[in-house]
Amino acid sequence: MTDQPIEYRKSNCHFCGYQCGLIAGVVDEKLVSLDPDLSRYPYDEGIMKTCVRWKKNLDVIDAPDRINYPLKRVGERGGDQWERVTWDEALDDIAARLQDLADTYGPQTLASSIGGPHASYWPLHRFMTLFGSPNNMGIGQICWNPHIWTDSITFGWPLEVALDPDETTAMFLWGTNPAESDNSLFWRSILQLKKSGIPLVVVDSRKTKTTARSDLHLMIKPGTDNTLILGMINAIIANGWHDAEFIEKWCKGFDELIEHVKPYTPENAAAVCKIAVEDVIEAARLFAQGGPTALLSGRGLDQLGKNTNPTHRGLATLRAITGNVDKPGACVLNVASDFMTEFDLEMSAALTPEQKATSLNSKWLSLQTYSGYDRVNADTEKLGRTLPMRYLTSAHPDLVWNAALTGDPYPIKALFVMGCNPLLTYADTHKMYDALMAMDLIVVLEYYKTSTAQLADYILPSAGALERPLFQQHGGVANIAYGGPAAVAPYYERRADYDFFRELGLRMGQGEHWPDETLADAYATTLSTTPMSWEEFCEVGIYYYHPGFYKHEMLNDAGKPQGFGTASGKIELASDVLEELGHERLPSGQLGATDDDALILITGARIQPFYASSYFQDKEFRAQHPYPYAEVSANTAQKQGLAEGDTVLIKTDKGEARAMIKIVEMADDVISAEYGWWYPESAAGAPDLSGAWRSNINCVTSADVADFDRLVGTWVYNGIKCSVQRIGEDLPEWLE
Numbered sequence: 001m002t003d004q005p006i007e008y009r010k011s012n013c014h015f016c017g018y019q020c021g022l023i024a025g026v027v028d029e030k031l032v033s034l035d036p037d038l039s040r041y042p043y044d045e046g047i048m049k050t051c052v053r054w055k056k057n058l059d060v061i062d063a064p065d066r067i068n069y070p071l072k073r074v075g076e077r078g079g080d081q082w083e084r085v086t087w088d089e090a091l092d093d094i095a096a097r098l099q100d101l102a103d104t105y106g107p108q109t110l111a112s113s114i115g116g117p118h119a120s121y122w123p124l125h126r127f128m129t130l131f132g133s134p135n136n137m138g139i140g141q142i143c144w145n146p147h148i149w150t151d152s153i154t155f156g157w158p159l160e161v162a163l164d165p166d167e168t169t170a171m172f173l174w175g176t177n178p179a180e181s182d183n184s185l186f187w188r189s190i191l192q193l194k195k196s197g198i199p200l201v202v203v204d205s206r207k208t209k210t211t212a213r214s215d216l217h218l219m220i221k222p223g224t225d226n227t228l229i230l231g232m233i234n235a236i237i238a239n240g241w242h243d244a245e246f247i248e249k250w251c252k253g254f255d256e257l258i259e260h261v262k263p264y265t266p267e268n269a270a271a272v273c274k275i276a277v278e279d280v281i282e283a284a285r286l287f288a289q290g291g292p293t294a295l296l297s298g299r300g301l302d303q304l305g306k307n308t309n310p311t312h313r314g315l316a317t318l319r320a321i322t323g324n325v326d327k328p329g330a331c332v333l334n335v336a337s338d339f340m341t342e343f344d345l346e347m348s349a350a351l352t353p354e355q356k357a358t359s360l361n362s363k364w365l366s367l368q369t370y371s372g373y374d375r376v377n378a379d380t381e382k383l384g385r386t387l388p389m390r391y392l393t394s395a396h397p398d399l400v401w402n403a404a405l406t407g408d409p410y411p412i413k414a415l416f417v418m419g420c421n422p423l424l425t426y427a428d429t430h431k432m433y434d435a436l437m438a439m440d441l442i443v444v445l446e447y448y449k450t451s452t453a454q455l456a457d458y459i460l461p462s463a464g465a466l467e468r469p470l471f472q473q474h475g476g477v478a479n480i481a482y483g484g485p486a487a488v489a490p491y492y493e494r495r496a497d498y499d500f501f502r503e504l505g506l507r508m509g510q511g512e513h514w515p516d517e518t519l520a521d522a523y524a525t526t527l528s529t530t531p532m533s534w535e536e537f538c539e540v541g542i543y544y545y546h547p548g549f550y551k552h553e554m555l556n557d558a559g560k561p562q563g564f565g566t567a568s569g570k571i572e573l574a575s576d577v578l579e580e581l582g583h584e585r586l587p588s589g590q591l592g593a594t595d596d597d598a599l600i601l602i603t604g605a606r607i608q609p610f611y612a613s614s615y616f617q618d619k620e621f622r623a624q625h626p627y628p629y630a631e632v633s634a635n636t637a638q639k640q641g642l643a644e645g646d647t648v649l650i651k652t653d654k655g656e657a658r659a660m661i662k663i664v665e666m667a668d669d670v671i672s673a674e675y676g677w678w679y680p681e682s683a684a685g686a687p688d689l690s691g692a693w694r695s696n697i698n699c700v701t702s703a704d705v706a707d708f709d710r711l712v713g714t715w716v717y718n719g720i721k722c723s724v725q726r727i728g729e730d731l732p733e734w735l736e
């Protein structure tokens with residue numbers, strides 16, 4: 001240690017989507033200490049007290065398994081033989097190979113994949129746009145897009161929950177478990193409101209740490225939420241609990257809705273969803289009576305295939321007919337950002353009609369396509385708001401893998417992977433593996449040699465937390481961003497992802513579109529449309545203006561209420577847009593229970609301390625949560641002949657995964673398996689890929705596009721028919 005004084009700099013943790021402010025102690029451009037920065041977002045001491053991850057930044061920044069230099073594959077793909085190359089060598093070679101592939105197959109031969117909200121993805125997407133490929137992939141179809149699409153169609157822009165201790169009179173958490181998945185203020189705010197007597201209703205197929213705090217828990221059969229919602233709407237209308245004045249003034253299609261929900265009685269909901277009819281009615285009453293109702297839905301609903309869209313449409317209808325729209329204590333309708341929008345940052349407008357025409361989605365999907373985007377955006381733009389384009393048109397992974405495997409309708413030969421580990425987190429690992437093995441060029445930007453990175457031609461070392469600045473936007477649909485500066489220059493030869501895409505862009509004739517030399521410069525440009533400078537932003541850590549409530553009532557230049565950004569200017573309970581796209585105007589459900597007691601798999605319920613496939617390298621974390629558990633009820637265990645602690649194989653026709661049985665309170669005939677499990681400590685390289693096949697639940701999931709939702713392409717992570725088989729095998733705690 002030198003005797004130089006410690007310099008304290010602001011920066012951010014990147015270990016989950018909240019990216020809390022930290023104060024970094026720095027000596028000689030090396031990180032020596034970390035403390036919570038309570039002066040900046042998220043302004044809450046409690047987060048740092050309960051979060052187990054942030055202190056790990058001190059070790060992780062120089063951990064022995066970090067990627068520090070560009071690595072080029074030598075030998076067979078997946079053989080785990082690498083040579084260290086310079087950035088220039090890597091960039092020159094990648095540019096030349098991409099050019100050759102584009103000359104032979106067209107630019108659409110390049111696909112890309114991203115993951116959760118860990119990174120700024122727009123530099124990748126800007127590169128893709130300028131290169132001319134529409135084949136960016138993501139996990140949006142099962143995380144986030146369904147509600148962005150539904151809200152936009154129904155209300156003209158996405159909504160956001162707006163808890164208010166003085167206004168909220170009931171809280172609904174639907175298919176979400178924030179007690180495990182949310183480290184931010186939100187869950188603690190819920191608990192605060194509960195203390196003052198505001199009832200909490202949770203709809204979840206399992207008993208969780210969240211349901212444990214609820215006043216009413218509806219333990220629903222997975223995938224039947226749309227039917228429950230229709231039963232609640234039926235009860236609300238039948239009892240006159242709806243907000244007739246709001247509906248009259250602001251909703252379109254209420255008469256159609258009344259007719260439509262008649263058969264969906266609470267009794268039907270109770271039978272289909274396997275819950276008590278009194279609970280359906282009580283949930284309806286709590287939602288509709290009293291004052292503002294706050295509602296947050298989660299991944300439990302985004303991953304239901306064909307049922308996801310009617311579920312979100314149903315929730316939007318519930319909000320609308322009870323007048324819970326853009327109202328304090330219920331929810332707020334967001335606005336576009338003052339800073340440069342995602343649409344502009346990604347240069348989405350530069351993709352030509354010919355390039356858009358190569359989109360793989362158009363043959364299969366109607367909303368998650370360029371025409372679907374244009375149709376909905378034409379309405380939202382009436383109120384001056386442009387929806388983000390890249391993720392709302394992102395290519396369906398199944399179509400990309402098919403194209404890579406068959407060359408139909410054209411070959412996908414190259415892939416960029418950034419901020420994700422798709423072999424663990426995308427569906428259908430076996431198919432994806434085959435598709436990756438068939439490619440000519442795979443470039444992975446990473447911190448670690450993940451299972452996916454092990455199949456790359458190049459692993460490029462990304463600058464991580466504290467090594468790069470941060471300007472985290474809210475999916476391009478709100479006027480909020482938070483973040484701060486880097487604390488130190490990147491260690492070794494790591495670089496910000498931005499630098500890679502810019503350098504590659506410069507080599508490929510995109511020079512004029514990458515005017516900002518550094519990521520911090522690019523963030524300054526992003527803010528240049530606002531009164532705030534990048535320096536000021538770094539000081540306060542947040543850019544935010546509350547959009548205000550009741551905006552539909554604001555008068556426009558013509559002296560009329562501005563209404564909603566939809567075709568009619570009203571909330572579209574019955575959707576002409578969906579009908580035009582060949583879908584139902586109103587959400588449907590199931591009439592009559594199916595006499596089916598097949599075992600149903602739900603996957604991915606969040607667990608601490610892990611985050612998707614991240615942090616499995618950490619021995620301490622692994623000791624805290626040593627095994628991949630599969631939860632079942634006591635009844636299900638008995639029926640399947642299982643006992644607590646048994647090792648089982650969970651099987652579908654896609655593959656199998658190992659898990660350890662845990663008996664809990666949950667819906668019968670359901671098994672809930674954790675996701676993200678791999679064993680970074682074990683041997684890299686094919687065939688094992690550091691344990692990617694052992695307990696990876698995505699080995700059994702499917703995204704086959706023909707089977708699932710044709711609007712957005714949502715596949716099923718919750719509600720998969722499966723079988724379990726007990727095996728006489730102990731699961732390892734650590735695989736060395």
Ligand SMILES: Nc1nc2c(c(=O)[nH]1)N[C@H]1C(S)=C(S)[C@@H](COP(=O)(O)OP(=O)(O)OC[C@H]3O[C@@H](n4cnc5c(=O)[nH]c(N)nc54)[C@H](O)[C@@H]3O)O[C@H]1N2
Binds near residue numbers: 717
């Ligand atoms: N079966 C099943 N599968 C699921 C889900 C489920 O519920 N069930 N949930 C889905 C959902 S909602 C999500 S969001 C995804 C999450 O899935 P992913 O986004 O794939 O998440 P991780 O597994 O954490 O992988 C992130 C990787 O990116 C790297 N990384 C982190 N930050 C950066 C960065 O700034 N730059 C670069 N270049 N790399 C970075 C990390 O080292 C890590 O290896 O999983 C999806 N998959």
Ligand SMILES: Nc1nc2c(c(=O)[nH]1)N[C@H]1C(S)=C(S)[C@@H](COP(=O)(O)OP(=O)(O)OC[C@H]3O[C@@H](n4cnc5c(=O)[nH]c(N)nc54)[C@H](O)[C@@H]3O)O[C@H]1N2
Binds near residue numbers: 204
């Ligand atoms: N610790 C940790 N935190 C995380 C993450 C992580 O991997 N680990 N991931 C982050 C990411 S990317 C995301 S998107 C968020 C997601 O955060 P959440 O939305 O809270 O996701 P889950 O924890 O999977 O909660 C989904 C719940 O839905 C229930 N469920 C499953 N199927 C159904 C169904 O058909 N109907 C109903 N009503 N419920 C159902 C499950 O039992 C589960 O409790 O969490 C973020 N936070």
Ligand code: SF4
Binds near residue numbers: 014019047
């Ligand atoms: S809540 Fe998330 S961002 Fe904040 S300190 Fe914990 S891991 Fe880091």
Ligand SMILES: [Mo]
Binds near residue numbers: 116143
């Ligand atoms: Mo997610």
